[in-house]
Amino acid sequence: MSWEQTKFSFSPRSRGCYLVTDEVLKNLPQIKDYKVGVLHLFLQHTSAALSLNENWDPDVRTDMTTALNNVVPDDDGKIFVHIDEGPDDMSGHAKSSLIGVSLSIPITNGRLATGTWQGIWLLEFRDYRHTRHCVATINGAKY
Numbered sequence: 001m002s003w004e005q006t007k008f009s010f011s012p013r014s015r016g017c018y019l020v021t022d023e024v025l026k027n028l029p030q031i032k033d034y035k036v037g038v039l040h041l042f043l044q045h046t047s048a049a050l051s052l053n054e055n056w057d058p059d060v061r062t063d064m065t066t067a068l069n070n071v072v073p074d075d076d077g078k079i080f081v082h083i084d085e086g087p088d089d090m091s092g093h094a095k096s097s098l099i100g101v102s103l104s105i106p107i108t109n110g111r112l113a114t115g116t117w118q119g120i121w122l123l124e125f126r127d128y129r130h131t132r133h134c135v136a137t138i139n140g141a142k143y
Helices: 021-027 029-033 058-071 089-099
Strands: 002-009 016-019 034-043 048-054 102-108 118-124 133-142
Touching: 016 058, 021 029, 021 118, 021 133, 029 034, 029 133, 034 048, 048 058, 048 089, 048 102, 058 089, 058 118
Parallel strands: none
Antiparallel strands: 002 133, 016 118, 034 102, 034 133, 048 118
Protein backbone atom coordinates (compact mmCIF):
# COMPACT_ATOMS: atom_id res chain seq x y z
CA MET A 1 0.00 0.00 0.00
CA SER A 2 1.20 3.47 -0.86
CA TRP A 3 0.27 6.96 0.32
CA GLU A 4 0.93 10.20 -1.56
CA GLN A 5 -0.15 13.74 -0.84
CA THR A 6 0.03 16.73 -3.17
CA LYS A 7 -1.17 20.30 -2.82
CA PHE A 8 -2.19 22.18 -5.95
CA SER A 9 -4.14 25.29 -6.90
CA PHE A 10 -7.07 25.60 -9.26
CA SER A 11 -7.05 28.38 -11.84
CA PRO A 12 -8.66 31.57 -10.48
CA ARG A 13 -12.40 31.74 -11.05
CA SER A 14 -15.34 33.92 -10.09
CA ARG A 15 -18.82 32.74 -9.09
CA GLY A 16 -20.01 29.66 -10.94
CA CYS A 17 -19.76 25.90 -11.27
CA TYR A 18 -16.75 24.63 -13.19
CA LEU A 19 -15.83 21.21 -14.56
CA VAL A 20 -12.26 20.68 -13.30
CA THR A 21 -11.66 16.96 -13.85
CA ASP A 22 -8.91 17.60 -16.40
CA GLU A 23 -7.27 20.16 -14.11
CA VAL A 24 -7.21 17.63 -11.26
CA LEU A 25 -5.75 14.91 -13.48
CA LYS A 26 -3.10 17.29 -14.85
CA ASN A 27 -1.96 17.97 -11.28
CA LEU A 28 -2.06 14.28 -10.29
CA PRO A 29 -0.38 12.27 -13.07
CA GLN A 30 0.61 9.62 -10.51
CA ILE A 31 -2.99 8.32 -10.50
CA LYS A 32 -2.02 6.20 -13.53
CA ASP A 33 0.44 4.28 -11.28
CA TYR A 34 -2.34 2.87 -9.05
CA LYS A 35 -4.07 -0.42 -9.81
CA VAL A 36 -6.62 0.18 -7.05
CA GLY A 37 -7.00 3.04 -4.60
CA VAL A 38 -8.80 6.15 -3.49
CA LEU A 39 -8.25 9.79 -4.37
CA HIS A 40 -9.36 12.15 -1.62
CA LEU A 41 -9.66 15.84 -2.54
CA PHE A 42 -9.92 18.48 0.18
CA LEU A 43 -10.55 22.13 -0.69
CA GLN A 44 -8.95 24.47 1.85
CA HIS A 45 -11.65 27.16 1.68
CA THR A 46 -14.96 28.07 3.28
CA SER A 47 -16.73 29.83 0.41
CA ALA A 48 -16.23 27.26 -2.35
CA ALA A 49 -17.00 23.55 -2.70
CA LEU A 50 -16.29 20.33 -4.59
CA SER A 51 -18.90 18.06 -6.13
CA LEU A 52 -19.31 15.16 -8.53
CA ASN A 53 -21.90 16.04 -11.14
CA GLU A 54 -22.80 16.29 -14.84
CA ASN A 55 -19.74 16.32 -17.09
CA TRP A 56 -21.32 16.81 -20.51
CA ASP A 57 -23.93 19.59 -20.69
CA PRO A 58 -22.59 22.98 -19.49
CA ASP A 59 -26.20 24.16 -18.99
CA VAL A 60 -26.29 22.00 -15.85
CA ARG A 61 -23.47 24.07 -14.33
CA THR A 62 -25.29 27.30 -15.15
CA ASP A 63 -28.54 25.93 -13.71
CA MET A 64 -26.76 24.73 -10.56
CA THR A 65 -25.34 28.22 -9.97
CA THR A 66 -28.87 29.65 -10.36
CA ALA A 67 -30.37 27.01 -8.04
CA LEU A 68 -27.78 27.56 -5.30
CA ASN A 69 -28.19 31.34 -5.53
CA ASN A 70 -31.94 30.83 -5.05
CA VAL A 71 -31.45 28.47 -2.08
CA VAL A 72 -29.01 30.83 -0.33
CA PRO A 73 -29.19 34.33 -1.81
CA ASP A 74 -26.56 36.99 -1.24
CA ASP A 75 -27.41 39.44 1.54
CA ASP A 76 -26.50 43.00 2.46
CA GLY A 77 -27.19 42.61 6.19
CA LYS A 78 -30.96 42.02 6.20
CA ILE A 79 -30.63 38.30 6.98
CA PHE A 80 -26.99 37.59 7.84
CA VAL A 81 -24.89 39.30 10.48
CA HIS A 82 -21.55 38.29 8.91
CA ILE A 83 -21.14 40.55 5.88
CA ASP A 84 -17.58 41.80 6.54
CA GLU A 85 -16.34 40.79 3.09
CA GLY A 86 -19.48 41.72 1.17
CA PRO A 87 -22.97 40.43 0.42
CA ASP A 88 -21.64 37.19 -1.15
CA ASP A 89 -19.52 36.24 1.88
CA MET A 90 -21.93 34.55 4.30
CA SER A 91 -24.01 33.08 1.47
CA GLY A 92 -20.75 31.53 0.19
CA HIS A 93 -20.04 29.99 3.59
CA ALA A 94 -23.57 28.55 3.77
CA LYS A 95 -23.36 27.05 0.26
CA SER A 96 -19.95 25.57 1.04
CA SER A 97 -21.40 23.84 4.10
CA LEU A 98 -24.36 22.52 2.09
CA ILE A 99 -22.23 21.08 -0.74
CA GLY A 100 -19.02 20.22 1.12
CA VAL A 101 -15.30 20.72 0.57
CA SER A 102 -14.13 17.16 0.00
CA LEU A 103 -14.58 14.22 -2.35
CA SER A 104 -13.39 10.61 -2.29
CA ILE A 105 -13.18 8.93 -5.68
CA PRO A 106 -12.12 5.32 -6.32
CA ILE A 107 -9.15 4.61 -8.58
CA THR A 108 -9.35 1.50 -10.77
CA ASN A 109 -6.59 0.47 -13.18
CA GLY A 110 -4.93 3.89 -13.18
CA ARG A 111 -8.13 5.89 -13.77
CA LEU A 112 -10.76 7.59 -11.68
CA ALA A 113 -13.73 5.24 -11.41
CA THR A 114 -16.38 7.88 -11.99
CA GLY A 115 -19.68 7.20 -13.69
CA THR A 116 -20.24 7.89 -17.38
CA TRP A 117 -21.69 11.36 -16.81
CA GLN A 118 -19.73 12.32 -13.69
CA GLY A 119 -17.03 14.95 -13.50
CA ILE A 120 -15.33 16.84 -10.70
CA TRP A 121 -16.75 20.29 -10.16
CA LEU A 122 -15.29 23.29 -8.39
CA LEU A 123 -18.12 25.49 -7.18
CA GLU A 124 -17.06 29.08 -6.53
CA PHE A 125 -19.53 31.10 -4.47
CA ARG A 126 -17.82 34.52 -4.48
CA ASP A 127 -18.00 37.12 -7.26
CA TYR A 128 -14.33 38.06 -6.97
CA ARG A 129 -11.92 35.70 -8.79
CA HIS A 130 -10.25 33.49 -6.20
CA THR A 131 -7.43 30.98 -6.44
CA ARG A 132 -8.52 27.90 -4.51
CA HIS A 133 -6.07 25.40 -3.00
CA CYS A 134 -6.65 21.66 -2.81
CA VAL A 135 -4.91 18.90 -0.87
CA ALA A 136 -5.04 15.61 -2.77
CA THR A 137 -4.31 12.37 -0.93
CA ILE A 138 -3.96 9.08 -2.78
CA ASN A 139 -4.00 5.74 -0.99
CA GLY A 140 -3.77 2.44 -2.79
CA ALA A 141 -1.84 -0.35 -4.40
CA LYS A 142 0.47 0.50 -7.27
CA TYR A 143 1.10 -1.71 -10.28
